Amino acid sequence: MAFSIKDKATDEAVRRLARLKNTSLTEAIREAVVHEYDRISDKTPLLDKLAEISARYRSYPKTGLEADKAFFDELSGDE
Template identity: 80%
Template structure:
């Protein structure tokens, strides 16, 4: 199996990493991809983060007030 990197910046980044770690290009790519995969798997998905925000929002009591143009004008200091 082979990958062809046609992006100069990516090629340079991989070569810098391999040189820094004193390893091969293949090993540098493998370590970087595995590390990023593991990090991404640990990250809380966006929909879970948003659900927590929505739950908090839904917990606030309804005031019966409407946020109309006058409300937003007052917030921004407009008359």
């Protein structure tokens, strides 16, 4: 089975991806299509995904420690 890519921009994009991943053109196309299919077919609503992340965050034990504002201000240059 063969595909013929007649669009120059698409051809260049596939070749860049293949070079970046150090893989064949066929493998680059297959992975890109599978990833895009998986992304689109994931029917989990965004709010459900966020609720899962929030629940995981809340499950961490509280340490009782306070953030060192001066330390973070220095890191960000807001002395």
